[in-house]
Amino acid sequence: AQSxxxxxxxxxxxxxxxxxxxxxxxxxxxxxxxxxVQYPNQGxxxxxxYTTGATLVKGINGFxxxxxxxxxxxxxxxxxxxxxxxxxxxxxxxxxxxxxxxxSGTQLTVLP
Amino acid sequence: DTGVxxxxxxxxxxxxxxxxxxxxxxxxxxxxxxxxxxxxxxxxFLTYFQNEAQLEKSRLxxxxxSAERPKGSFSTLEIQRTEQGDSAMYLxxxxxxxxxxxxxxxxxxxxxLVL
Numbered sequence: 001a002q003s004x005x006x007x008x009x010x011x012x013x014x015x016x017x018x019x020x021x022x023x024x025x026x027x028x029x030x031x032x033x034x035x036x037v038q039y040p041n042q043g044x045x046x047x048x049x050y051t052t053g054a055t056l057v058k059g060i061n062g063f064x065x066x067x068x069x070x071x072x073x074x075x076x077x078x079x080x081x082x083x084x085x086x087x088x089x090x091x092x093x094x095x096x097x098x099x100x101x102x103x104s105g106t107q108l109t110v111l112p
Numbered sequence: 113d114t115g116v117x118x119x120x121x122x123x124x125x126x127x128x129x130x131x132x133x134x135x136x137x138x139x140x141x142x143x144x145x146x147x148x149x150x151x152x153x154x155x156x157f158l159t160y161f162q163n164e165a166q167l168e169k170s171r172l173x174x175x176x177x178s179a180e181r182p183k184g185s186f187s188t189l190e191i192q193r194t195e196q197g198d199s200a201m202y203l204x205x206x207x208x209x210x211x212x213x214x215x216x217x218x219x220x221x222x223x224x225l226v227l
Binding site: 004009034036044046049098100101104 | 116118143145147152153154155156157160167168170203205215216217218219220221223
């Protein structure tokens, strides 16, 4: 069985500030971890993924995430928020099952 | 690579009617997934195909739901006797098993409203 918990359903940051979106997972096997972004009335776009190897993963649009096995975490960060980053972000895990298990999402608001 | 496409993008129907959605995956992808997303929630897995074979179904997929992928290319998801609780965004994703750990690429979704 696998599950994802995203802490904070809403996060607000000022433009130019650090973005930190939290994700904790549980998985009975070594997980593959993903972050997706969803803009209103659109599908999900992959930001980045962790499979094996380097635990710090870089993605598109300046985002990165670090896999920490001891903390069962995969938090998403971006050093400097931009207005265009405002969207909903989903963390997901796949393990023994092919399908993705998603968290409930974090809505990011960027304040001018 | 034109991406995953879904039709229609929006569907409004009356309770009790049947609806069918179509998904066209990325052409070289052999795996296809359906998810359902309700307001304020993350997507939930419904079913998964490898080529034309339906390999897994969630218990969320009641007997009113049926999915097919007859030639291993496009897929359809049919909901019979729709209920108001079926109102949601239905997302399709595809991936390739031949590229190592697959990444699922999502379509834009079909938003269903049952009145």
